[in-house]
Amino acid sequence: MALVDTLSDPAGALQRASQVRVRRGFVDVSEGQVHYREAGVAQDSRLPLVMLHASPGSARMLEPMMRALAPGRRVVATDTLGNGDSSAPQEASGSIAYFADAHLRALDALGLERFDLYGSHTGANIACEIAIAHPQRVRRLVLDGVSLYSPEERADMLEHYAPGVALDQQGSQFKWVFDFVRDVYLFWPWYRRDAQHRRNLGLPGADELHDKTVEVLKAVRTYHIAYRAAIGYDKAPRLPLVRVPTLLACASTDMFMEYFDAVKALMPTATPLITPGQGTRDALLATARHFERFLDTPLPDDETT
Template sequence: MTHPITRHFIDIASESGTRRVHYRKCGNGGPTILMVHQSPRSSGEYEPLMQQWAQHFTCIAPDTPGFGQSDRLHRENPDINDYADAIVEFVDAMGLAGTVAYGFHSGGIILVTALRRHPDRFRALAIGGYAIWTPEEVSLFGRNYLPHFLPSGYGEHLTWLWNRMLEQTWFFPWFDTRNQTRMSVAHADPQRVHGAVMDMLAAGNAYRDGYGAVINAPRDIPSGDAPVPACLITAYNGDPLQAHIGRLGEIPANWEARKVVTPADHQAASAEFLLAQGGVSVERLPETDKAGFLPIRTAHFDGLIHWTGARGSARLVVHGPARSSAQADHAGAVAIDLPGHGLSDGWIGAAPTDWAAWQGVIDAAAAALGADDIVYEALPAGDPDLLYPDLTPDRHGSYLTRAWSIVRAERFFAPWYEASAANAIPFEEGAITPEALARAHLDRLRGVAAHSCHVARRAAGVA
């Protein structure tokens, strides 16, 4: 049985201001389990595990500050205590005090620090690989591990990003390309690399805050006689942190650390341990009324539609192909991301070229949001076959720079593929800053159903 994953936002108020947190939820029957992802990923990396564990738990996985769709922390140079406290703020806002929790690598370090600072918020932890860096490693990482990640005008940053994410499974640390740093888990799977690339593009340079806090975190394991909840730490063969099991030193009497063989062994041991601890259950979790995800089911679509804006407004804004609600002007209105665009789910099978299927989803979203005036962005001029070339992730990451070239050219020409004086269009200089191009580039990559959307709308004559 496949358990559906829902997505939500919650606004958390603190002394430093209100910040929005995005979280995923899966399962409805068992005790809650808080799942904290590694850096620089998002809660999306846990989707397969959430569906697996949902038979036992109600899985709740937030994006940590600055990653995925969660806001950054409102402070300069946050440290590991700040990220630990942010997780506890989330626990409190969600009503999860007393929950069990799971974290892998960076997520584990955040959770252990949170448990030490706030032991009453957790019943037990299961950790996948806990890093104990030597002073030499901290110094080496500090110089090389976290370069600034800023968009460049012509997309040069994308070549670095692809190879950085690809080769982190070839060498550890990723920048130390020597025979003795080769890893046993190397791969060249474009889809796996693409997932990490998309998370980095969403985080941008903010990745340095969360990742840096973890790398610079001191050994934070409670003393042997500390009255803290139980914890299991495991690491599998091929995990570079398996060797750190021998570096842990003294741990509390109710803690255990051991090596296992495979990732499946680690996950099974973690679930078995946490199930034995009990936990808390919740019936309804809070979320903001300013953005969210609508569960929509039609003949061709069964998934989540992202919405944002003034819920209750009569006007619903629908963006154009290869764009998203983030780019659409929806001031004083509500906006959605179409299927296969932005943060919304994709279609069941191939995206339809019958506009009735698209209109069915739009109408269902409008009804759920209470809107009855639907406004559509204009379609771009041009041939859909040329406007939306294939951007499937490839072995060498060339799709990233191809998409960047498109979003840059479409600021200067209409259609973008006709780069001639006759097709030149006026543009605003603010629209071609690297930051503005980066936002459009991310939407272009997410707009996997753009071609079908354009074809369907044009055939139906939807203005």
């Protein structure tokens, strides 16, 4: 049963989501292998949903939303090259277009020709490029948190936000990565550690901090390549080129809320939505319900096969 039909019974929805098994695998690409997670089963009435994760980390961070949506569809989430368990990118300073092409090659290897597409932060940038370059493959697009940096912000963040990490025999990289992951929740941007830049968010649980830190550590040599591509991605000329039906979402607690109105102005045909986010179980279910309602709205002459 679809989640949208079960939100009147949130305990039941949570139980069903908790029972969803997330499977893992790899597909071959020219760079090596792309790691992916998969949940749910194919439905004749629904296209698969492809999910692209934020930086830093991996698709592991998408597992709660995957489980919430998977009872009604097949959900596939790939680790971006240079992140999680995927191979490193061939380009040491890759562009968003390069990472979009790499994801598409992985989806080709999985036999996914047409799909719905979700992207968060860096994943939203990559999803935009996929939708622009291959609109015939993307039925509906969900963008969850989109920034729109000024040239000055972009230059500052390219200099400070996602540096390469030096490895040493004292293990300083372990402490640096943990502080980096933690401080994103406390400050925006994380390296401006003062009262003016403090976020009123609070830290997630110790398990979530640990898991995200481990995912970044796996790819500590290469995590910054896709991150820097996202920071340097000039969305102002690109967002108006997105022609597929789009849900422009942003959590009320997201640091990118400050850009929401400006992004809306560049995508006047998109459906805007401020969500409660995914920080609690109730918020996750409510946000998933919004996403599912959008994805399940029929399009004219809709074909799902």
